[in-house]
């Protein structure tokens with residue numbers, strides 16, 4: 001098992017990619033601490049992990065609130081005593097709107113949940129990670145950080161900002177035994193965020209959601225979307241000792257969409 005005796009705090013872990021990461025990490029021996037706003041989804045993920053023989057605990061939180069970030073870090077430490085792995089995954093896409101129409105409050109909310117939350121949680125866990133060394137942060141960014149898709153300015157800005165945060169944190173942490181990396185998934189078509197986005201983009205383009213999706217998938221080398229499990233496997237690699245020389249990087253898990 002790749003994560004034996006590790007404690008992993010995974011945000012946005014009630015469903016989608018975060019849930020897949022939590023289940024895979026637990027299967028690899030980690031005790032996982034789950035958080036998101038929807039308690040029923042957290043409870044369901046925790047039950048699935050327990051049914052598979054893994055260890056999970058959860059606390060609901062709105063991670064756009066600094067006090068909630070502090071609370072879940074404290075709750076994770078109270079339950080499992082330490083935090084070895086932080087996966088900053090929670091987020092939502094926000095409106096599908098041109099820059100000139102994009103509501104400022106939505107811009108702030110989207111940047112907050114992806115970027116500000118990752119910053120706050122990193123700030124909270126790093127001092128402990130520095131003391132024990134050999135710890136890991138993974139930030140879930142997106143190919144939106146590297147490509148040019150219309151109508152998602154806040155999302156793209158937040159995800160690109162996350163890559164900057166990843167590099168700077170990696171630079172500060174590298175000689176203190178902590179690795180920090182980012183993943184850039186392509187379209188993970190099974191998740192709620194992805195499906196909701198598809199519906200909005202289709203409306204905007206005047207096509208059906210299926211036509212929108214098929215058109216987009218054709219632009220990828222592999223011609224298909226990614227699964228949450230495929231993203232989780234990349235996160236597992238980055239969080240395991242197998243990636244011991246990798247830090248400050250962003251790895252695209254996108255079936256061949258962007259190439260830097």
Ligand SMILES: NC(=O)c1ccc[n+]([C@@H]2O[C@H](COP(=O)([O-])OP(=O)(O)OC[C@H]3O[C@@H](n4cnc5c(N)ncnc54)[C@H](OP(=O)(O)O)[C@@H]3O)[C@@H](O)[C@H]2O)c1
Nearest residue numbers: 012014016017036037038062063090091142187188191193
């Ligand atoms: N799906 C894709 O195609 C794709 C591609 C690239 C990157 N990503 C990234 O992957 C991550 C996961 O997305 P997903 O596709 O798995 O979407 P998802 O199924 O909608 O999951 C998003 C998770 O984030 C949580 N979340 C959202 N806002 C939150 C808040 N304010 N406080 C706490 N938790 C919050 C949600 O729970 P609650 O709503 O219950 O709070 C949920 O657990 C996101 O960062 C997304 O940008 C996704």
